[in-house]
Each structure stands twice: as structure tokens, then as C-alpha cells.
Amino acid sequence: MTATTTAPVAAPPVPTPHGPNARLRAWATRAPLLPALVFMIVVTQLPFVATVVISFFDWNALYPDARRFTGFDNYHQVLTDADLRHSVWTTVLLTGTVVLVSLLLGLALALLLDRRFRGRGVVRTLLIAPFLVVPVAAALLWKHVLYNPEYGLLNGLLHYVGGPQPDWISDTPLLAVEASLVWQWTPFMMLILLAGLQSRDQQQIEAARVDGASDWQIFRHLTLPHLRRYLELGALLGSIYIVQNFDAVFTITSGGLGTANLPYTVYQSFYQAHENGLASAAGVLVVIGSIVIATFALRVVSSLFREEVSRA
Amino acid sequence: MNVVRRGGLGLLAWVTGIVFFLPVAWMALTSFHSEQDAATNPPSFTAALTLDGYREFFGTGGGASPWPALVNSVVASVASTLFVLLLALPAAYALSIRPVKKWTDVLFFFLSTKMLPVVAGLLPIYLFAKNAGMLDNIWLLVILYTSMNLPIAVWMMQSFLAEVPVAIIEAARVDGARLPTILARVVAPIALPGIAATALICFIFSWNELLFARVLTGVVAETAPVFLTGFITSQGLFLAKVCAASLVISLPVLAAGFAAQDKLVQGLSLGAVK
Numbered sequence: 001m002t003a004t005t006t007a008p009v010a011a012p013p014v015p016t017p018h019g020p021n022a023r024l025r026a027w028a029t030r031a032p033l034l035p036a037l038v039f040m041i042v043v044t045q046l047p048f049v050a051t052v053v054i055s056f057f058d059w060n061a062l063y064p065d066a067r068r069f070t071g072f073d074n075y076h077q078v079l080t081d082a083d084l085r086h087s088v089w090t091t092v093l094l095t096g097t098v099v100l101v102s103l104l105l106g107l108a109l110a111l112l113l114d115r116r117f118r119g120r121g122v123v124r125t126l127l128i129a130p131f132l133v134v135p136v137a138a139a140l141l142w143k144h145v146l147y148n149p150e151y152g153l154l155n156g157l158l159h160y161v162g163g164p165q166p167d168w169i170s171d172t173p174l175l176a177v178e179a180s181l182v183w184q185w186t187p188f189m190m191l192i193l194l195a196g197l198q199s200r201d202q203q204q205i206e207a208a209r210v211d212g213a214s215d216w217q218i219f220r221h222l223t224l225p226h227l228r229r230y231l232e233l234g235a236l237l238g239s240i241y242i243v244q245n246f247d248a249v250f251t252i253t254s255g256g257l258g259t260a261n262l263p264y265t266v267y268q269s270f271y272q273a274h275e276n277g278l279a280s281a282a283g284v285l286v287v288i289g290s291i292v293i294a295t296f297a298l299r300v301v302s303s304l305f306r307e308e309v310s311r312a
Numbered sequence: 313m314n315v316v317r318r319g320g321l322g323l324l325a326w327v328t329g330i331v332f333f334l335p336v337a338w339m340a341l342t343s344f345h346s347e348q349d350a351a352t353n354p355p356s357f358t359a360a361l362t363l364d365g366y367r368e369f370f371g372t373g374g375g376a377s378p379w380p381a382l383v384n385s386v387v388a389s390v391a392s393t394l395f396v397l398l399l400a401l402p403a404a405y406a407l408s409i410r411p412v413k414k415w416t417d418v419l420f421f422f423l424s425t426k427m428l429p430v431v432a433g434l435l436p437i438y439l440f441a442k443n444a445g446m447l448d449n450i451w452l453l454v455i456l457y458t459s460m461n462l463p464i465a466v467w468m469m470q471s472f473l474a475e476v477p478v479a480i481i482e483a484a485r486v487d488g489a490r491l492p493t494i495l496a497r498v499v500a501p502i503a504l505p506g507i508a509a510t511a512l513i514c515f516i517f518s519w520n521e522l523l524f525a526r527v528l529t530g531v532v533a534e535t536a537p538v539f540l541t542g543f544i545t546s547q548g549l550f551l552a553k554v555c556a557a558s559l560v561i562s563l564p565v566l567a568a569g570f571a572a573q574d575k576l577v578q579g580l581s582l583g584a585v586k
Contacts, residue, residue: 030412032402036462037418039399043459044425047433047440054435109328117322123329125570129336132569134520136537137558141339144546144554151551153338156355183335191577195585230585237581244429246523247537251544263523266431270438271527279435287432294427298420304585305416 048287055280062274074281084265084282091243091261091289094174098181099238103231105182106189113190114197131187139251142180143169147252173257177248185242189234196230197223229300236297243290262286343555350551365552369560378557380532381539384450385561388525388535389518392457396465396514397507399458404469409476409499419470422463430460430523441528448530456524461514464579468513471578472506473499509575512568519565536561 058070078084113124133141146153149167158165169176200223208218246263253259255268262282270279341357342350343366349359371377407415437456438447446452476499484494522537529538540561543554569576577585 026413029406029410031406033406033412033418036399036403036422036466040422040425040459040462043455044428044433047436048428050436051432109325112321112325112328115318115321115325117318117325119326123325125573126329126333128569128573128576129333129566132516132562132566133336133339133558134537134540134562134565136520136522136540137562140540140543140554140558141335144543145339145342145551146335148551151351151353151355153335153355156353159354183332186332188577188580192581192585195577233581233585240427244431246430250522250526251541254544263429263431266434267523267527270435276435276439283429283431283435286429290427290429294424297427298424301423302416302420 051280051283054276055284057277059276060274061270061276070277074277075285077278078281078285083260086258087260087262087265087282088285090174090259091263091286094178094181094245094249094259094261095239095242097178098185098242099235101178102182102185102189102238103234105186106234107193107227107231109186109190110193110197113194127190128187130183131185133184135184135247136251138184139180139248142176142183143252147176169253170257173253173259177252177259180252181242181245181248185238189238192234192237193227193230196227200226229304232300233297233304236293236300239293240290240297243286243293262289339555340559342551343559345552347549347552350555351549365556366560368550368553369556376539376542378536378539378560381534381536382561384529384533385519385536387450388453388457389515391451391454392461392518393511393514395454395458396461397511399462400465400469400510401507403466404473407466407470408473409478409481419467422466425459426463434523434527437524438527447528448533450529450533452528453521453525453533453535456528457518457521460521461517464517465510465514468506468510468575468579469503472503472510475506476502506575509572510579512572513575513579516565516568 055074056069056071057067058073059067109127113120113127130138144152147168149155149165149170152168154168155165166172205218205222208222213221244263245261246267249255249259249261249264250267255261255264260268263286266279266282266286269275269282338355344361344363345356345359346362346364349356350365352359368375369378371379406412407419412418441447441449441452480498481494484498489497520537521535522541525535525538526541529535540557543550543557572579
């Protein structure tokens with residue numbers, strides 16, 4: 001991430017610091033930045049360092065005197081404990097499914113909304129609404145109002161067509177959580193991909209059409225390559241948000257029926273089981289997973305960002 | 313043929329839009345039904361409307377009043393948004409109008425903090441709060457929400473301030489205007505719509521937050537999402553009440569989201585997509 005980008009504005013060249021005057025000026029330029037920077041380091045980086053330290057201790061909050069250094073024991077336990085390993089797998093499955101499905105649905109919706117038709121603005125507004133319901137409220141809505149086996153809307157609608165009356169949450173718990181998240185995240189994907197579609201080079205598409213390219217050929221050879229980075233961005237940002245999901249798992253299944261993901265497990269192991277060391281080790285594992293995703297995410301963001309800056 | 317296909321795709325867009333909106337519409341309708349009408353199979357679409365669900369929710373039926381939680385949420389969201397703006401504006405200035413050296417590196421440092429999962433720091437923050445007597449204190453949430461939204465705000469604001477033409481600033485400086493005047497008269501009018509959008513998005517994220525609030529607050533500083541978690545276990549016939557509660561608590565977000573619709577995607581993509 002070296003600063004190879006050109007300066008955003010024709011800023012006066014920063015003088016090379018020699019002499020107290022120049023150094024003073026450099027600090028005057030930096031000064032407005034410092035409060036935000038220091039605040040971020042103190043509030044986000046220090047706690048993480050503390051988490052790493054705690055993760056090397058055997059520390060149950062109910063027996064504070066028995067705290068002792070155990071090296072990698074907690075990690076060993078997290079990775080060998082069947083429940084915890086299962087929650088790692090659940091996290092991967094939940095995140096992967098939700099991101100993939102909402103990305104595909106979002107792409108279809110973005111393509112539909114990219115065309116001109118009557119009431120396009122209204123449809124766009126209708127589609128954004130799921131994303132603007134408070135996450136806990138959305139999870140409650142799905143749990144009680146849609147999934148309820150006796151009088152939920154889904155079974156109510158199935159009743160009309162004489163369909164079965166499944167108990168959605170008990171029969172397919174993970175799928176139930178995933179469906180509610182797909183409902184909330186599809187609009188997000190659609191918005192990103194729509195922005196991507198609208199930044200296409202229209203002249204190029206016109207030229208291809210004049211040359212006799214079919215809609216499919218235009219989509220395959222012009223639109224899709226252009227959208228690639230937007231698809232990547234949607235997938236990565238979606239992963240970052242959904243890996244951390246707590247609200248839906250907590251509300252719909254309370255982590256039961258094999259739906260506990262890592263954030264829920266971390267929450268439970270220190271909030272209910274008071275296992276500080278174990279919780280920290282699991283937390284560090286979530287971070288390592290996120291860093292892998294984040295590295296790619298940062299790369300995509302920086303490539304889009306560089307394009308923006310050079311266009312400006 | 314082409315006309316038919318175009319019309320068909322427009323229709324398809326309408327149908328999917330309505331399908332996605334249906335749960336929200338059903339939530340709104342159910343909130344105005346009586347508990348008996350809300351719990352029927354098949355669903356009663358045309359049952360009589362009543363405000364009982366809302367009366368129940370606001371505690372006139374004897375339950376816990378949601379007002380303290382709502383007030384806490386307003387305090388946490390508004391105060392943290394103000395702090396975010398206070399910290400982000402100067403920072404964005406130093407990253408766009410008068411950039412420091414290596415300003416892109418700094419910008420990406422802010423972004424990277426946003427990718428650190430909340431659970432990574434939850435336990436130390438909890439232990440710190442416990443020892444410092446800050447548990448169940450709304451100002452602890454204000455600090456945490458500020459850190460949660462600051463990277464987003466810095467990114468958005470940086471891009472808005474970068475749009476202010478330097479030539480105008482230079483011209484004002486040549487005319488003898490001092491920095492405060494330049495900021496108030498030249499920069500602010502151009503950047504104001506962007507600042508408003510940033511504020512709305514920070515407000516939404518703070519209002520929605522559950523994990524920190526759930527772990528760090530109790531009776532006194534409970535926020536609206538924590539209040540909603542009281543509805544997780546079923547309590548007999550309570551669908552109308554749940555719908556009323558969910559709708560009332562989502563209303564500020566729906567309003568802010570629709571108001572900042574165009575900037576929503578920019579905020580969510582951390583400034584990468586405009």
C-alpha cells in the first residue's frame with residue numbers, strides 16, 4: 001500500500017523538512033489528523049493486543065486466582081473441541097452461502113433495475129427497505145411472523161396452495177438463519193452492482209451493438225469483466241460484515257441447533273461460561289480469518305480508489 | 313417482440329420488488345391487527361385495524377416501557393455521530409485539501425481498523441469497563457460507536473472534501489481570507505450535503521448495533537435493539553406487539569436510509585463505490 005497514487009489535488013509541494021520552521025509546518029499539517037488517529041489506535045488496537053495476551057492464559061473469570069500462562073493450550077483446545085470446530089465450520093458455511101446467494105440475486109436485480117421501466121425509482125426503494133430494518137427487528141420478524149409453524153406468514157401462504165406446514169426453524173435451522181440474512185443483504189449487493197453497471201462505458205456498448213454483438217455477448221465480454229471488481233468488492237465486504245454476524249444467530253436460534261457461529265461462540269464462552277482465555281483464542285482466530293479476507297478487500301478497494309483518484 | 317420482452321422484464325422487476333418488500337408490508341399490517349387476528353392460519357389480510365399493538369408496546373398494558381431504551385439509543389446514536397464528525401472533519405481535511413505525506417497509507421489504516429471484528433476486542437473492553445465502573449453506562453457505548461463509525465466517516469468525508477476545487481481555495485487565500493473564513497465560506501457549502509449523508513449513515517450503524525450494547529449495558533443504559541431481544545422467546549399471543557415494536561424501532565433507520573439513499577452504498581462500501 002505504498003503511496004504511489006498522485007496527490008488528489010494540486011497541493012503545494014510539501015517542503016522537505018529542514019530547519020525548525022519547516023518541521024513546525026509539517027506538524028501543523030499533521031495536527032488535524034492526530035486526534036482521530038490516536039483515538040482509533042487506543043480504542044481499536046489496544047483491546048486487540050489485550051485479547052492476544054489473554055488468549056495465552058488459562059483464565060476462568062469465576063476462578064480469577066487460578067489464572068496462569070498456558071501458551072498455545074487455548075488454541076489447541078479451540079481447534080480440537082468438537083463444538084468449537086463445528087462453529088468454525090458453521091461460520092464458513094453461513095458466510096459463504098449468504099454472500100454467494102445474495103450476490104447472485106443482487107446481480108439479477110441490478111441487471112433488472114439497470115433497464116428503464118415505469119416506476120423504477122419505486123421498485124428500487126421497495127428493494128432497499130429490507131436492508132433498512134434494524135437487524136434484530138428483521139430477525140424477530142422472520143422468527144415469529146414468517147417462520148412460526150402455526151400462524152406464520154410462510155405457512156399461511158402454503159396453506160392456500162395446500163402445501164406442507166413445516167416447522168422452519170426446527171427442521172432447517174441454518175437455512176432459516178441464512179434466508180433472513182440473504183433477504184437483508186441482497187439489497188446491499190444490488191446497490192453496489194448497480195453502481196458498477198452505471199459506471200460502464202456506454203459508448204463502447206453502443207459500438208459493440210452497432211457491430212452486431214448480441215445482448216449475451218455484450219454481457220459476457222463487456223459487462224462482466226467491468227463488473228468483476230464490483231462483484232469482488234461486494235463479496236469481500238459482505239464476507240467481512242457477515243462473518244461477524246451476531247444478531248440473526250442470537251435472535252432466531254440463540255445459537256442452538258448447530259447454528260452457533262464464531263462470534264456467538266465467543267460471546268457465549270465469556271458471557272455465560274466465563275472462559276476468558278478460550279474466548280480470546282476464538283476471537284483471535286476470527287481475526288486471522290478476517291485478515292485473510294481483508295487483505296483481498298483492501299486490494300480491491302485500493303484499485304477502485306486509484307481509478308477514482310486518477311479520474312478526478 | 314422486443315416491446316413484449318422489455319415489458320416482461322419491467323414486470324419481473326416489479327414482482328421481485330414486491331416480494332422483497334412483502335415481509336415489511338406484512339409487519340406493518342400485522343402491527344395494526346389485534347393479537348387474535350395476527351395469529352390466524354390462513355392469515356387474515358382484511359381484519360379490522362386497531363392500535364392495541366402499539367399501546368401494548370408503549371407499556372400502557374403494564375409491560376416495561378420502551379421509552380428509556382429509545383432515549384438511550386437516541387443519545388448513543390446522536391452523540392457518537394457528533395463525535396465522529398468532530399474527529400473526522402479535521403482528519404479528512406488533512407487527507408484531502410492539505411494532505412499529509414503518505415496520506416493514502418493513513419486512509420487505508422483507517423479502513424483496516426473497520427475490518428477488525430468486534431469480537432476481537434470485546435473481552436478486554438468488557439473487563440476494562442467492569443474495572444473502571446463503566447458497565448451499563450451509555451457513554452461507553454458512545455465511545456465505542458464513535459470508533460466503529462470513524463473509519464467510514466473519514467473515507468466518505470475525504471472523498472467529499474477532495475471534490476472542493478483547490479483553485480477556489482487558492483483564490484480566496486490570495487484575496488486575503490484566513491483559514492476559518494475559507495472553511496466556513498468556501499469548503500462548507502460544497503461539502504455540506506456529503507457531511508449530512510455521512511452523519512445519517514453513522515446514525516444508522518449506531519442505532520442498529522447489538523453486540524456491544526448487549527454485553528456492556530444492563531438495566532440503565534439498555535438501547536432499543538437490546539429492548540427488542542426481550543421478544544426473542546415467545547410470550548403467547550404477541551405478534552402485533554412484536555411487529556409494532558420492530559416497526560417503531562426501525563422507523564428512524566428507514567427514514568435516515570431513504571433520505572441518504574444515494575449515499576447509502578458509498579457509506580456501506582466504505583467509500584469505494586460512488
